Amino acid sequence: MAEAALATRPGAARATAPLLKVEGLEAWYGESHVLHGMSFDVRQGEVITLLGRNGAGKTTTMKSIIGIMGKRTGSIVFDGTETIKMPSRLIAKLGVAFVPEERGIFSSLSVIENLMLPPQIKPGGLSLDQIYDLFPNLKERSGSQGTKLSGGEQQMLSIARILRTGAKFLLLDEPTEGLAPVIIQQIGATIQRLKNDGFTIILVEQNFRFAQTVADRHYVVEQGRIIDMIPNEEMDASVDKLHRYLGV
Amino acid sequence: MTMIFGVPTAALFGQLLLGLINGSFYAMLSLGLAVIFGLLNIINFTHGAQYMMGAFASWMLLNYLGIGYWPALILAPLIVGATGIILERLLISRLYNLDHLYGLLLTFGVGLIIQGLFRNQYGVSGLPYGIPSQLTGGQNLGFMFMPNYRGWVVVASLIVCLATWFIIEKTRLGAYLRAATENPTLVQAFGINVPLMITLTYGAGVALAAFAGVLAAPIYSVNPNMGADLIIVVFAVVVIGGMGSILGSIITGFALGLVEGLTKVFYPEASSTVIFVIMVLVLLVKPAGLFGRTA
Ligand SMILES: Nc1ncnc2c1ncn2[C@@H]1O[C@H](COP(=O)(O)OP(=O)(O)OP(=O)(O)O)[C@@H](O)[C@H]1O
Ligand SMILES: [Mg+2]
Numbered sequence: 001m002a003e004a005a006l007a008t009r010p011g012a013a014r015a016t017a018p019l020l021k022v023e024g025l026e027a028w029y030g031e032s033h034v035l036h037g038m039s040f041d042v043r044q045g046e047v048i049t050l051l052g053r054n055g056a057g058k059t060t061t062m063k064s065i066i067g068i069m070g071k072r073t074g075s076i077v078f079d080g081t082e083t084i085k086m087p088s089r090l091i092a093k094l095g096v097a098f099v100p101e102e103r104g105i106f107s108s109l110s111v112i113e114n115l116m117l118p119p120q121i122k123p124g125g126l127s128l129d130q131i132y133d134l135f136p137n138l139k140e141r142s143g144s145q146g147t148k149l150s151g152g153e154q155q156m157l158s159i160a161r162i163l164r165t166g167a168k169f170l171l172l173d174e175p176t177e178g179l180a181p182v183i184i185q186q187i188g189a190t191i192q193r194l195k196n197d198g199f200t201i202i203l204v205e206q207n208f209r210f211a212q213t214v215a216d217r218h219y220v221v222e223q224g225r226i227i228d229m230i231p232n233e234e235m236d237a238s239v240d241k242l243h244r245y246l247g248v
Numbered sequence: 249m250t251m252i253f254g255v256p257t258a259a260l261f262g263q264l265l266l267g268l269i270n271g272s273f274y275a276m277l278s279l280g281l282a283v284i285f286g287l288l289n290i291i292n293f294t295h296g297a298q299y300m301m302g303a304f305a306s307w308m309l310l311n312y313l314g315i316g317y318w319p320a321l322i323l324a325p326l327i328v329g330a331t332g333i334i335l336e337r338l339l340i341s342r343l344y345n346l347d348h349l350y351g352l353l354l355t356f357g358v359g360l361i362i363q364g365l366f367r368n369q370y371g372v373s374g375l376p377y378g379i380p381s382q383l384t385g386g387q388n389l390g391f392m393f394m395p396n397y398r399g400w401v402v403v404a405s406l407i408v409c410l411a412t413w414f415i416i417e418k419t420r421l422g423a424y425l426r427a428a429t430e431n432p433t434l435v436q437a438f439g440i441n442v443p444l445m446i447t448l449t450y451g452a453g454v455a456l457a458a459f460a461g462v463l464a465a466p467i468y469s470v471n472p473n474m475g476a477d478l479i480i481v482v483f484a485v486v487v488i489g490g491m492g493s494i495l496g497s498i499i500t501g502f503a504l505g506l507v508e509g510l511t512k513v514f515y516p517e518a519s520s521t522v523i524f525v526i527m528v529l530v531l532l533v534k535p536a537g538l539f540g541r542t543a
Binding site (some may be wrong): 066067068087088089090091092098099100104106108109113116118119121145157162165170 | 362408418423424427429430431433434435436438439441442500
């Protein structure tokens with residue numbers, strides 16, 4: 001009720017409109033129909049997670065948002081712009097940046113070349129010095145071939161390179177997958193810091209204990225649909241339900 | 249007369265120079281093929297025809313417009329490169345989702361059509377194109393006589409090859425190219441216009457072939473078949489060097505030109521086949537080519 005009252009005030013509707021609104025999203029790999037009407041939204045400055053079993057459609061949802069799924073229908077409105085028919089390079093220019101599950105480090109590029117590859121989209125990106133402060137390893141290894149880095153360093157590089165671009169909406173696909181606890185902590189601290197700086201983040205996570213330390217809300221994905229939304233405060237009370245959803 | 253290994257030195261160095269000149273053309277042409285293959289994944293069988301078009305463009309600039317060699321060295325690659333861009337936009341770009349074979353057949357067919365058109369118009373006897381006045385004559389190097397124009401061809405080709413290598417391996421634009429070769433989807437997702445890059449890369453590869461054509465015009469007669477004869481050898485060079493390797497195609501191009509020249513001195517009967525024999529041997533030992541990376 002309070003929300004409805006707020007929304008009627010001039011300007012308030014705009015302030016509460018989500019930064020990203022996904023509605024009835026469907027997506028296909030060739031003939032195979034993978035997303036069946038995903039609907040969810042993300043507000044400015046929020047960190048939300050997509051939780052779900054292997055093959056639920058989390059990665060496909062991210063690929064649809066950044067625009068690299070061949071066939072997708074429905075509606076994805078980012079910052080007031082409908083992007084469902086846009087090529088990915090234009091979506092990127094709106095300020096959306098993607099860290100793929102497989103990290104996407106280029107083997108024919110050095111670490112510094114990988115870092116400098118994504119062009120600046122908007123002002124306000126991190127400077128190289130700020131990035132090296134966050135990830136000192138990258139500075140030491142800047143001349144190495146990108147794929148000669150360790151798994152954790154590659155993950156840092158993959159995140160670091162999009163922080164330069166000025167994009168404030170990040171899609172992080174399983175940034176902690178396969179990493180040692182110290183590195184997971186470091187990535188958690190980085191996400192926390194980005195959140196404090198006003199970034200909006202969608203995080204895909206298998207590890208909901210980790211997700212709980214950084215996120216505001218959690219969407220549960222099953223067979224290409226959102227089947228539940230759990231605010232972070234209710235996570236502890238929802239453990240049984242989550243175990244059922246995730247089969248852990 | 250001074251002799252080395254039972255061969256007059258003048259003859260030896262003469263053939264080595266000839267080999268170096270042929271090597272210059274092998275290097276420039278296989279480099280263009282490598283650049284195109286790297287990003288487009290298409291073996292550009294129109295390359296020989298585009299080299300020929302470069303030579304014809306300079307002939308036409310001179311005979312129809314009175315524009316000489318030096319401006320032609322810039323203009324002909326731009327003009328022929330532009331026709332390459334049209335070809336890529338109109339036809340080649342439709343094939344990216346299909347098997348390699350389609351691109352090969354298309355570019356091969358387009359090459360034949362272009363050669364046929366030029367044959368109809370200009371016949372096959374060849375048109376003369378003079379050496380620019382600044383480069384006539386030659387130098388006596390003591391051990392051999394070196395025509396100035398041939399020296400220039402080697403130097404110009406080296407400069408162009410090294411500049412191309414530098415752009416691809418050492419600049420930001422080159423980093424985009426290398427990245428897009430590896431993972432075009434992700435590069436596009438960073439906001440980079442990959443389709444435009446592909447089109448321009450094809451144009452640049454074609455312009456390289458045309459540049460070689462302009463250099464060739466004063467040496468070989470300007471002839472609709474000049475590319476068809478050369479390109480067969482160039483494909484062997486590409487196979488030996490490893491498809492898609494930039495430095496590999498430059499080194500292999502020059503080296504095989506020299507090997508061919510040496511063969512002419514010591515065993516002339518094999519000079520026209522030696523490159524193909526090397527190709528077979530390399531394929532047996534390293535199927536990906538000397539500088540190729542196995543996928
Ligand atoms: N390239 C592809 N071609 C065909 N089907 C695919 C492809 N990638 C994924 N799929 C299928 O689409 C469905 C959703 O996959 P997706 O990668 O989105 O799952 P996910 O939730 O990210 O899983 P994970 O937790 O394992 O990363 C799965 O059934 C998968 O088999
Ligand atoms: Mg996934």
